[in-house]
Amino acid sequence: MKIYAYGIIDFHNKLEEPIEGLEEKGIYNVSYRDIGVTVSELNEETREITDTCILEHEKVVERLMINFTVLPMRFLTVFNTQEDLLSMVEFYYEDFKNNLQRLFNKVEFGMKVIWPADTIKKRIIDVYHKTKHNISVSIDSPAKTFVKEKFEKHIIDKEFQEEANRCIAVVDDYFNKIAVEKKLKRLQTESLLLNASYLVDKDRQNEFKQAFEQLKNAPSDLKFLFSGPWPCYNFITLTKKPSSVDYFNTEDMLNRLLAQQGFAQERNSV
Amino acid sequence: MTNRIIETDSQEAFIEEIEKVQDVLPKRIDANPKNVEKGLAKLVLTLVELIRKLLEKQAMRRIEGGSLSEEEIEQMGETLLKLENKMQELKEIFGLKDEELNLNLGPLGDLM
Numbered sequence: 001m002k003i004y005a006y007g008i009i010d011f012h013n014k015l016e017e018p019i020e021g022l023e024e025k026g027i028y029n030v031s032y033r034d035i036g037v038t039v040s041e042l043n044e045e046t047r048e049i050t051d052t053c054i055l056e057h058e059k060v061v062e063r064l065m066i067n068f069t070v071l072p073m074r075f076l077t078v079f080n081t082q083e084d085l086l087s088m089v090e091f092y093y094e095d096f097k098n099n100l101q102r103l104f105n106k107v108e109f110g111m112k113v114i115w116p117a118d119t120i121k122k123r124i125i126d127v128y129h130k131t132k133h134n135i136s137v138s139i140d141s142p143a144k145t146f147v148k149e150k151f152e153k154h155i156i157d158k159e160f161q162e163e164a165n166r167c168i169a170v171v172d173d174y175f176n177k178i179a180v181e182k183k184l185k186r187l188q189t190e191s192l193l194l195n196a197s198y199l200v201d202k203d204r205q206n207e208f209k210q211a212f213e214q215l216k217n218a219p220s221d222l223k224f225l226f227s228g229p230w231p232c233y234n235f236i237t238l239t240k241k242p243s244s245v246d247y248f249n250t251e252d253m254l255n256r257l258l259a260q261q262g263f264a265q266e267r268n269s270v
Numbered sequence: 271m272t273n274r275i276i277e278t279d280s281q282e283a284f285i286e287e288i289e290k291v292q293d294v295l296p297k298r299i300d301a302n303p304k305n306v307e308k309g310l311a312k313l314v315l316t317l318v319e320l321i322r323k324l325l326e327k328q329a330m331r332r333i334e335g336g337s338l339s340e341e342e343i344e345q346m347g348e349t350l351l352k353l354e355n356k357m358q359e360l361k362e363i364f365g366l367k368d369e370e371l372n373l374n375l376g377p378l379g380d381l382m
Contacts, residue, residue, distance in 0.1 A: 114283055144340075145349030147333070150350065156328035190290050192287040209275070223280040229273070258276070 003030075003079045004042040005247075008089070009068040009232075010100045012036045019063050022056050030082060032089040035096055038064055039085065042078060046219045061231045063114050066172075069104045071096060072231045073247050088247070095238045105202050106180060109228030110258070111212070113171055113194040121190075124159045128152065161187070168194050170224070174215045174225060177206045183234055193222070195255070197234040205229055227258060311364040315357070316371045322353055 001148045004022055012031035019027040021040035029036040039061070054075050079085040089096065164187055171194060172184065179198035188195055200208045205228075212226045236248040278284055329346050332338050338346065361367070 112284060112287070114280065114287060141344060141347075143344050143351055146351045146354075147329075147343055147347035150326060151330055151333055154327070154334070188291045191283075195291070205273075205279055212277075223283055224279070225276075225278040225280070225284045227274070227276040255292060258284075258288060258359065 002042040003082060003085055004175045005073050005077045005079060005085065006038045006040075006057060007064060007073050008071040008096050008100070009036050009038055009064055010034075010067075010104070011068050011199060021060050022053060027060060030085060030089075033093065035089070035093070035100065037085060037089055038070075039079075043122050053119050053260045058231075065231055067222055070231055071099050071103065071236050071248070072233055077247055092238060092240060092247075095240055098239075099236050101200075103232045106232055106235075107202055107205065107229035108232045108234060109175075109179075109200055109208055109226070109262060110230065111194065111196040111198065111227075112174065112192065112225040113168075113196075114191050114223040114225075115167060115193040117160075117190040117193075119221075120163055121156065121160060124156050124163070128156055128159070164193055167222075171215065172196070174211045175208065178204055178211055181235060199235045200229070204228075225258075278295075308364050308366070311360070312366055312370060313373075315360055315364070315366060316373055319357060319371045322357060323348075326350055 004019065004025075006027065007208065009029070011029065012034050013029070013036075015029050015038070019038075021027045023040075023043060025040040025042070027038050027040050029038055057072075057075050061070055064070045079088070168184065168186060172182070175196075175198050176182070179200050181199040183197045185195040187193060198208070208228075212224070216224055216226075238248065329350065350376065361371070
């Protein structure tokens, strides 16, 4: 029998309300000093990260968030024994305490922005050719032709990046003053201008949502995907060197949740 | 959380981009007895490609700064061209595509 972990909470006693986890097993709290790890038993030897697993994990974390501060663990975090689990908590205890304090009464919002990359690139190329911002070499060899092409690409890419940064700064400005912390991923694809996670005080959620409304209503050719509040999946920071296993934010949890949750479901139903 | 919002007017576009981000890289080098050669080649070529790109970037910065003579540009171009052709050759030998030459560094993002 293995142990599946959902999250670390700022509570070390027995959970009062029954919560059902994966494989319909009851959730219980394994305490260490003044914190706890919420877990359930897991029968199978190995498991894939299925849609069901992700949704059930998320459901448990959200249920826990009603009463506690939660450090949600990566999907499919499994321990062989309770001793293994406790030695992990012992190792990271100080980090867990600091994160629990930092994330107390906070939630996460996700903000993705798509921009018209092709149009912008075309505009940059046009300007490049018009301004003759060219390399001044006489083109008389394959090597020089090669350099000329590379240089053109370099200048265009650079301008594209700068334009992206300007645009991201405008978007971020709507949320920057409200959020406590943020993580901005720029241009993960040419079109995905921004993939941002913002950490927000629970008390300022409405303010944050209003900021999005303002941004959405401002004239622009940007497309937005706004989501939240979520558990603080992307804001757990460990100062201790992680072991060979990463328990927390090793990947974009919101992307995975969006893909598996509302988005995938709606798309499949079309 | 009952007050969750997932709001967009461009669902299909975002699905496409999210899938691109998720699918772009395997989480680890896929090395097993059957494809160990390709797995190692992928790792080595990824590092070579990173160095090649850094060299190329540095060269373009120097051109932009105007610190290279025509002769130096010629020499540099020849070197970069040969390096790129050799990389192309090696990628074909090991059946690797451009987008495969990358590594996911977890919280640090992608190598390139």
